[in-house]
Amino acid sequence: MSRPLTSEADLVERAQRGDGDAYDQLVRAHQDIAFRTAWLVSGSSADAEDAAQEAFVKGWRAMARFRPGAPFRPWLLAIVANEARNRRRSAGRREALVLRAAAERRPLDGAASPLEAAVLRSERRDILLAALECLSDDDRAVLGCRHLLGLGEEETAAALGLRRGTVKSRTSRALERLRGELGEAP
Amino acid sequence: MTWRPRRGASGQTLTWRRRRGAPGRILNDLARELEFLAAEVDWPDTPQLATRAAIPPRRRRARRPRRRVAIAIALAALVLATAALAATGVIHLSSGVTIHRVERLPSVDPAPELALGRPVAFAEAQKLLTLKLPPRLRRPDAAYASDVGVNLLYLGPRGPHAVLAVLREDGAGLIDKLVYTSTRIRRVHVEGARGIFIAGVHVVDFLYGPGRRLSQPTLLWTRDGLTYRLESRDALELASAR
Numbered sequence: 478m479s480r481p482l483t484s485e486a487d488l489v490e491r492a493q494r495g496d497g498d499a500y501d502q503l504v505r506a507h508q509d510i511a512f513r514t515a516w517l518v519s520g521s522s523a524d525a526e527d528a529a530q531e532a533f534v535k536g537w538r539a540m541a542r543f544r545p546g547a548p549f550r551p552w553l554l555a556i557v558a559n560e561a562r563n564r565r566r567s568a569g570r571r572e573a574l575v576l577r578a579a580a581e582r583r584p585l586d587g588a589a590s591p592l593e594a595a596v597l598r599s600e601r602r603d604i605l606l607a608a609l610e611c612l613s614d615d616d617r618a619v620l621g622c623r624h625l626l627g628l629g630e631e632e633t634a635a636a637l638g639l640r641r642g643t644v645k646s647r648t649s650r651a652l653e654r655l656r657g658e659l660g661e662a663p
Numbered sequence: 664m665t666w667r668p669r670r671g672a673s674g675q676t677l678t679w680r681r682r683r684g685a686p687g688r689i690l691n692d693l694a695r696e697l698e699f700l701a702a703e704v705d706w707p708d709t710p711q712l713a714t715r716a717a718i719p720p721r722r723r724r725a726r727r728p729r730r731r732v733a734i735a736i737a738l739a740a741l742v743l744a745t746a747a748l749a750a751t752g753v754i755h756l757s758s759g760v761t762i763h764r765v766e767r768l769p770s771v772d773p774a775p776e777l778a779l780g781r782p783v784a785f786a787e788a789q790k791l792l793t794l795k796l797p798p799r800l801r802r803p804d805a806a807y808a809s810d811v812g813v814n815l816l817y818l819g820p821r822g823p824h825a826v827l828a829v830l831r832e833d834g835a836g837l838i839d840k841l842v843y844t845s846t847r848i849r850r851v852h853v854e855g856a857r858g859i860f861i862a863g864v865h866v867v868d869f870l871y872g873p874g875r876r877l878s879q880p881t882l883l884w885t886r887d888g889l890t891y892r893l894e895s896r897d898a899l900e901l902a903s904a905r
Contacts, residue, residue: 512709522707523845527863530712534864564862572707605700624697625704652693 485549492540500540504533507550510626511557514636517621518561520614521572528560535560551635554628558636565614608658616651623648710845711767713864713877754848756859757885759830759837760892764844768866771875778873779816779826780809788813792829795886797854797902800827800893811837811871812889817901825895830871832888840881841866851882851904853891858884860899867894 491499504511508529515525515532536556543552609617622633623644633648634641752764788794788806791813803815812830816823830837842848846863860882867878882898884891893902 508712509709512712513706516707523847523863525707526710526712526843526845527847529710530864533712601696602700602703605696606704609697620697624694625701627698627701648694656693 486546489540489543489545489549492537493543493545497537500537503549504536504553507553508533510550510628511553513626514554514622514628515557515561516572517626518558518618518637519564521564524564525561528564529557532557532560551632554632554636555638559638562638604659608655611658612651612654615647616654619644619647620651620655710843713768752844754859756857756883757832757890759832759890760840760883760885761838762840762842762848762859762861765841766844768841768843769875771866771877777826777876778809778869779814780807782806783808783813785815788815792831792889793887794829794889795854796827799901799903800825803827817895825893825898825901828890828892828894830890830892832885832890837870837890838883838892839868839870840878841868851884851899853882853884853886853902853904856884856886858882858891858904860904 485503488499488503492503511532512525512529515528516522519525519528532553536553539556543549609620612620618637619633619639622628622636623630628636630641630644633639634644637644639647754762754764756762783791783806785803785806788808791808794813796815800815800817804818805816807814807816812828815827815829817825817827819825840861842861842865843863846861846865849860849862851858851860860880861878862880864880865878866875867881868875879894880896880898882891882893882895882902882904884902884904895901898904
């Protein structure tokens, strides 16, 4: 008989009782998205690493204050993003979003795609990224959380320290500005 | 409408052929474009990060006395993954302080002792060494004396805030620092003295006895044959380092 998977609630309960292994499992499950969130907010791999590291330590120390039954990921991301904001570098030193080299060469529609279409789609990605880089840190962070990391409104709100309604309106305005950067604004 | 990039005279531009349709729909299309783009972004690799701690989290109602030094190093209670030490660079602040850049931090004692020394009055500590302290560090909350120098403890509203170790240089190694290759290290000045600031969590090895433990961000500087080591997240501000 297979052993039942440990639920997040169980891990949270154990971690709140001081079980370091349980906390380890909780954090490991979210460390990639936590690090990427920190990277989007801080703009630097080094800062993101420091931020995530500090946040994990702080999270452990704050486990007693975690509300049982609440989802763990938004809580962790909020701590990570807060640390990342404290480390945000100047815009001039920000690491840019870049595409994977392999992806640039690979036609999105598979081998059957006409070469011209593949080239156009590759250019489109480049231009979209370039436009994202032209946005303010706040706009880039909200679009990054919502659409690159795929966080929900609630999680984005927690990560960026905003109200849910603010996330909604800021996302909309950031998309408008992105549209403007792309030369599409009405 | 299609997303067709247009080329200008200077090469690639950010000008696109305008699409027709309701604004909301256009924005939805743009959001979807971003979601497709996510799969193509070259995200930085997630580094190996310590998560596991050996000391249970504090309980709100069972708070320990403020002066319990152990709280100051709750951070040091992490157990890092055991890994080989791969030095990729060395920085010397003085003959006694060496910083090693490493790919991975070594495992550390999960319940280290801070080993500050014997408690003394601050006046006595000042007699042991000629201290030149930045203005915000001139009134420690507690002082300790050890064989190699003195330790000064500063409390904040929620417990210990900083520890300043002032150590005599005697030509032998005093402190080794093991720092992730990606952690920022800055050269700074503390009231005219040369120093180094390590911005992230790292491992400190006190070669004169206390051994290794995890350390918070630390500012190090030397003055008049003494090495000053200030461990605090707010070290730069506390020491007015530039």
